[in-house]
Amino acid sequence: MIVLDWLAKLLKLPDNFLSTGQGGGVIQGTASEAVLVVLLAAREKKACQIGGIYPENCRVLKTDSSTEYALSPDALNEAIACDIATGLIPFFLCATVGTTSSTAVDPLLALGKITKSYGIWFHVDAAYAGSACICPEFRHYIDGVEEADSFNMNAHKWFLTNFDCSALWVKDRNALIHSLSTNPEFLKNKASEGNMVVDYKDWQIPLGRRFRSLKLWMVLRLYGLQNLQSYIRNHIELAKQFEELVAQDPRFEVFAPRKFSLVCFRLVPPHNDKDCANKLNHDLLDAVNSTGKIFISHTVLSGTYVLRVAVGAPLTEKRHVIAAWKVLQDEASALLCCG
Amino acid sequence: MIVLDWLAKLLKLPDNFLSTGQGGGVIQGTASEAVLVVLLAAREKKACQIGGIYPENCRVLKTDSSTEYALSPDALNEAIACDIATGLIPFFLCATVGTTSSTAVDPLLALGKITKSYGIWFHVDAAYAGSACICPEFRHYIDGVEEADSFNMNAHKWFLTNFDCSALWVKDRNALIHSLSTNPEFLKNKASEGNMVVDYKDWQIPLGRRFRSLKLWMVLRLYGLQNLQSYIRNHIELAKQFEELVAQDPRFEVFAPRKFSLVCFRLVPPHNDKDCANKLNHDLLDAVNSTGKIFISHTVLSGTYVLRVAVGAPLTEKRHVIAAWKVLQDEASALLCCG
Numbered sequence: 001m002i003v004l005d006w007l008a009k010l011l012k013l014p015d016n017f018l019s020t021g022q023g024g025g026v027i028q029g030t031a032s033e034a035v036l037v038v039l040l041a042a043r044e045k046k047a048c049q050i051g052g053i054y055p056e057n058c059r060v061l062k063t064d065s066s067t068e069y070a071l072s073p074d075a076l077n078e079a080i081a082c083d084i085a086t087g088l089i090p091f092f093l094c095a096t097v098g099t100t101s102s103t104a105v106d107p108l109l110a111l112g113k114i115t116k117s118y119g120i121w122f123h124v125d126a127a128y129a130g131s132a133c134i135c136p137e138f139r140h141y142i143d144g145v146e147e148a149d150s151f152n153m154n155a156h157k158w159f160l161t162n163f164d165c166s167a168l169w170v171k172d173r174n175a176l177i178h179s180l181s182t183n184p185e186f187l188k189n190k191a192s193e194g195n196m197v198v199d200y201k202d203w204q205i206p207l208g209r210r211f212r213s214l215k216l217w218m219v220l221r222l223y224g225l226q227n228l229q230s231y232i233r234n235h236i237e238l239a240k241q242f243e244e245l246v247a248q249d250p251r252f253e254v255f256a257p258r259k260f261s262l263v264c265f266r267l268v269p270p271h272n273d274k275d276c277a278n279k280l281n282h283d284l285l286d287a288v289n290s291t292g293k294i295f296i297s298h299t300v301l302s303g304t305y306v307l308r309v310a311v312g313a314p315l316t317e318k319r320h321v322i323a324a325w326k327v328l329q330d331e332a333s334a335l336l337c338c339g
Numbered sequence: 340m341i342v343l344d345w346l347a348k349l350l351k352l353p354d355n356f357l358s359t360g361q362g363g364g365v366i367q368g369t370a371s372e373a374v375l376v377v378l379l380a381a382r383e384k385k386a387c388q389i390g391g392i393y394p395e396n397c398r399v400l401k402t403d404s405s406t407e408y409a410l411s412p413d414a415l416n417e418a419i420a421c422d423i424a425t426g427l428i429p430f431f432l433c434a435t436v437g438t439t440s441s442t443a444v445d446p447l448l449a450l451g452k453i454t455k456s457y458g459i460w461f462h463v464d465a466a467y468a469g470s471a472c473i474c475p476e477f478r479h480y481i482d483g484v485e486e487a488d489s490f491n492m493n494a495h496k497w498f499l500t501n502f503d504c505s506a507l508w509v510k511d512r513n514a515l516i517h518s519l520s521t522n523p524e525f526l527k528n529k530a531s532e533g534n535m536v537v538d539y540k541d542w543q544i545p546l547g548r549r550f551r552s553l554k555l556w557m558v559l560r561l562y563g564l565q566n567l568q569s570y571i572r573n574h575i576e577l578a579k580q581f582e583e584l585v586a587q588d589p590r591f592e593v594f595a596p597r598k599f600s601l602v603c604f605r606l607v608p609p610h611n612d613k614d615c616a617n618k619l620n621h622d623l624l625d626a627v628n629s630t631g632k633i634f635i636s637h638t639v640l641s642g643t644y645v646l647r648v649a650v651g652a653p654l655t656e657k658r659h660v661i662a663a664w665k666v667l668q669d670e671a672s673a674l675l676c677c678g
Contacts (some may be wrong), residue, residue, distance in 0.1 A: 029368065030545035100525060156547075164549060186439055186638045186647065190625070203546065206369035208495075210502060286529070298526045308525065 001025070001198060003213040003220070007167055007291060010134045010225060011153070014146040016108040017169040019198075025169040026176075026203040028213045031127035034152040035094055037176065037204060040091040042121030042149075044179035057088070064302050068257050069104035071095060076114055095148075097141055098129020101299040102256040102264050102306075105129070105141050112147020124148045127166070129260050131158040132236065135229045141259070149175075158261075158312055161219050162230065163213050177202045199310045231314075235261040238311045238321050245325045255303060261311040266304070267332050278305035280335065287331040294324045340537060342552040342559070346506055347535065349473045349564060350492070353485040356508040358537075364508040365515075365542040366551045370466035373491040373507040374433055376543060381431040381460030381488075383518035396427070407596050408443035410434060415453055434487075437468020437479055440638040441595040441603050441645075444468070444480050446667065451486020462673045463487045466505070468599050470497040473570045473573070480598070484567070488514075497600075497651055499570065500558050501525045504551050547651050570653075574600040577650045577660050584664045590671060595640060599651040606671050617644035619674065626670040633663045 004025025005018050019021045028034045043053065059079050063069045080175050085311040093115050095106040108124060115122040124145055130153025145151055150170045155161040170176055179201035192196045201207055222233070239261040246252045246265045256264040266281045282305055285298050297308050309324065343364025353586050356361040356362045367373040382392065398418050403406045419429050432454050434445040449461060463484055469492025473479040484490055489509045494500040509515055520541035530536045540546055562570070578600040585591045585604045594605040605620045621644055624637050636647045648663065 030547040032546040036544060100523070164547060171343060183437070186636050188637075205372060205375060207371040208369035208503060297525050297528075 003217045004167055004169065006220060007216070008169055010228075011130065011142070012133075012139055013151060013169060016171045017151065022173060023169060023171040024173045024198075024203075025167055026200055027216070028166040028168050028204060029164040029168050031125055031152055031154055033205065034166050035123060035125060035148075037168065037180065038121065038123050038150040038170065038176050039092055041170070041175040041179045042123075045121070045175060046089060046091050059083070059090075062137075063104065064258070068102075068302060069099070069102045071106040071111065072108060073110040073114060076111060080114070080118060080120075090118060090120055092123065094125055096125060097126035098132075099125075100128070102301055103129060103258075103260050103262045104256070105259060108142065108144025108263045109147060110144070112144050116147060121150070122148045123150045123152070125152050127152060127154040130154070130167075132232050132260050134225065135232055138232070138236075138260075142206065154214055155219070158232070158235070159219065159228070160223065160314065161216050165216055167216075173203070175244075180204065181274045192336070235316070238316060238318060239263055239309075241318065242309055242311070242321050242325060245322070249329065251336065255306045256306065263309045264299070264301070264306045265309070266306050267335075269336075274303065281307055283327070283335055284293055284309045284332055287335060288327055291327055291331070293327050296324075296328075343506055344509065345559060346494070347508055349468065349567075350481070351478055352490060352508060354508045355628060358512075361512060362508060362510040362631060363512045363537075363542075364506055365539055366555070367491075367505040367543060368503040369505050370464055370491055370493055372544065373489075373505050374462065374464060376507065376519065377460065377489040377509065378431055378433075378624075380509070380518045381462075381516040384514060385428060385430045385458070386624050398422070398429075402443065404595070406443075408438070408640060410445045410450065412446060412449040412453060415450060419453070419457055419459075425572055425596060429457060429459050431462065433462045433464055436463060436465035437471075437599055438464075439467070441640055442468060442599050443595070444596075444598060447481065447483025449483070451483050455486060460489070461487045462489045462491070464491050466493040466593065467496050469493070471571050471599055473539045473564065477571075477575075477599075494555055496560070497571070497574070498558065498567070499562065499583075499653065500555050504555055506555075512542070519543065521546065521669045527665070544650045561567075563588075563632050574650045574655070577655060578602055580657065581648055581650070581660050581664060588668065590675065594643065594645045603638070603640070603645045603647045604648070605645050606674075608675075613642065620644045620646055622674055623667070623670055626674060627666055630666055630670070632666050635663075635667075 001019045001024065004027070008017050008025055017019060017025065019025070028037060039053070061071055061075045061079055063071055076093070083090050093111065094107060095111050097105050112122050122220070126133070126142060149172070150168060152166060152168045153169055156163040157167040161226050172306060190333055192199055201209055239258060243254055243258045243263045246254050246263065251267060253268050254263065254265045266277065267284055269277050269280050285296060285307060289295055299306050299308055311321065340358045340363065343366070347356050348363055354360060356364065358364065367376060378392070378659065400410055400414045400418055402410055415432070422429050432450065434447060434450050436444050451461050463481070465472070465481060468480060472481050488511070489507060491505060491507045494506055495502040531538055540548055578597060582593055582597045582602045585593050590606060591604055592607050593602065593604045600649040605616065606623055608616050608619050620637070624635060624646060628634055638645050638647055650660065
C-alpha cells in the first residue's frame with residue numbers, strides 16, 4: 001500500500017488513486033492481467049445486462065498516421081454510437097500511452113470525457129511509457145489521467161525492477177473487490193473480519209499472491225527519484241541519437257514520431273513499391289538478427305512493415321547505439337547491392 | 340516442457356498428458372489461475388451456446404460425512420440432470436483431490452465417466468495432495484485421472500519449490516491455445532511462424548511469463564525422487580502422530596478422516612451442544628494463535644467448526660508436533676476450566 005502510494009506520487013497521479021481515499025494501488029503480474037482485472041470490475045458494474053465478452057464484442061479501433069497512430073475521439077464516438085444503435089452496451093475502454101507497436105499516445109482527456117458521458121470504465125495502459133512520467137518534461141503524456149478509472153504501468157519494463165511487477169491503480173477499490181473477492185471459511189480470521197487488513201487477494205485473479213512490493217521498495221530506496229529520472233532521460237536521449245543517425249542516411253526514413261526510447265523506421269527502396277519495401281525490410285530484419293550482434297523487432301503500421309529499435313537495458317551506452325546502427329547500415333548495403 | 344514431462348512421470352500421469360502427444364504441461368502461478376485457464380478452454384469448446392459464467396451459473400455441490408466430504412457421483416448426476424432440464428448446458432467439472440477444507444478425495448473414475456457421457460470438461464485440482472502421489476502407496480488417490488481433461492498440482496505447496504509454481508497438464512493443448520492465443524505483429528518471428536517453438540504465452544492468461552521451470556528442475560535434481568518421497572512420507576507420519584495424540588485425549592475428537600498431512604479435529608464440550616461447541620472451538624483457535632507459539636486454522640464441515648493442523652514446513656520435526664499438541668491441550672484446559 002505504501003510503496004504504490006509512493007509510486008503514484010512520483011507519477012503525480014490524482015489523489016483519488018491513493019489508498020488514503022476510495023482508491024488504491026495493487027501489484028499485478030503483467031499489464032494483460034491488469035486489464036483483465038479491471039475489465040471484470042467494469043463488467044460487474046453492468047453485470048445484469050452484459051453476457052460473456054467474446055471476440056466479436058471487442059472493438060479494435062483503427063488509427064493512422066494522421067493522428068500519429070493515436071486513437072481519435074471521433075473514431076471512439078462513432079464506434080460507441082454504432083454499438084448503441086444495434087442494442088449493445090459499451091462498458092470498457094482501454095486507451096494506451098506508449099502503445100507497444102509505435103509508442104503512440106492516446107488523447108486521454110478527450111477520450112475520458114466521452115467515456116464519462118456514457119458511464120464507460122476508462123482504463124489507461126501505460127505499461128511501458130508510464131515510467132517516463134516520473135520526469136516533469138514527460139508527465140504531460142498522461143495529462144487527462146484524472147478522467148481514468150484505472151491506470152497501469154509496468155515497473156518491470158523500464159523502471160529497473162525485475163519481472164514481474166505491474167502496478168495497477170484504481171479510483172474505486174470496491175469495484176475490484178466486489179467482482180473478485182472470495183471468502184472461504186478457512187481464510188477467515190480476526191484481522192480480515194475486523195477490516196483491519198487489506199486482502200489483496202480480492203484485487204486480483206489468483207488466490208495466492210507473491211510479495212513483490214519489496215523489490216519495488218528496493219529500487220526506490222536504492223536509486224531515488226533523481227537517479228531514476230536520469231536513467232529514463234538517458235535512454236530517451238540515446239534513442240534520439242539513433243533517430244538522428246537514421247534521419248541522416250537518405251536510404252532510411254523515420255516512420256513514426258519518436259516520443260520515448262523506441263524508434264520506428266525503415267529502409268526505403270529506390271523504387272518505393274509497398275510490397276517490395278515490406279519484403280526488403282523483412283529481409284533486413286532477418287539479416288540483422290542473423291548476425292547475432294543485435295536483436296531488433298518489427299511491427300506493421302497502416303500496412304507498412306516497420307523496424308523497431310528500443311533502448312531499454314540498464315547497461316546500454318552510446319557506443320552500443322552507434323554499433324547497432326553500423327550493423328543496420330552494413331546489412332542494408334549488402335541487401336541493396338545484391339537486390 | 341522437459342521438466343513438466345519429468346514431473347508427470349513421477350506422478351505416473353497417463354501418457355496423453357505428456358508433450359510427446361497432443362497434451363502437455365505448463366507452469367501457472369496458482370491453482371486458481373490453472374482452473375481459470377482450463378475453464379476458458381472448456382467454455383470455448385461450447386462457445387456459441389454459452390454466455391458469461393456468472394455466480395448463478397456455478398454449482399457448488401454439497402458433500403457430507405457419509406462420503407467423507409467427497410463429491411458423490413449421484414449428486415453430480417442429479418445436478419447435471421436438473422440443469423439440462425432447465426435448458427442449461429453443463430460444460431465444466433472441477434473435482435478435488437485433497438480439498439483445502441478437509442483433504443477430501445473425490446472419486447475421479449466415477450465422476451470422469453459421468454462427465455465423459457455429457458461431453459463435460461473434467462478438471463482435477465490436486466493442488467496440495469498431488470505431491471503425495473509421487474509415493475506408490477498414495478498414488479491411488481488419483482486413480483481415475485486418466486478420465487480427466489486436465490490435472491493440476493502446486494509444486495509450491497508441498498514439493499519444496501518456492502511460490503509460485505503451479506503445474507497444469509492438459510490432454511489437448513490445442514484447446515488451450517485455441518482459447519488463449521494472441522498473435523500481435525511485433526511478436527511474430529521465424530521460430531514462432533515456423534512452429535519451431537512452443538509459445539507458452541498461448542497457454543495462460545497474461546502475455547508476459549516468468550521462467551519458473553528452473554527452480555522446479557533444481558528441486559528435482561537436488562533432492563531426487565527418493566528424497567522427495569521421504570519428505571512427503573515424513574510429513575504424513577508426523578500428522579498421523581498428531582492424530583493419535585488427539586485420539587488419546589477424550590476431550591477431543593478427530594472430525595474427518597486424515598489422509599495426508601492435515602488433521603481436522605475439535606474440542607468436544609461436556610454438553611455437546613452444536614452452537615456451544617462451535618464457540619468453544621472458535622475460542623480455542625483464538626487462544627492458541629494468541630500465544631504466538633503456533634498458528635492453526637479452521638474450517639466448517641456440515642455446520643461444525645473444526646480446527647486444522649497441517650504439517651508442511653521443511654524443518655518441522657516430531658518435537659514441534661508434540662509441542663503444538665501441548666499448547667492445544669493447555670489452552671483447552673484453561674478454557675474448559677473457566678468456561
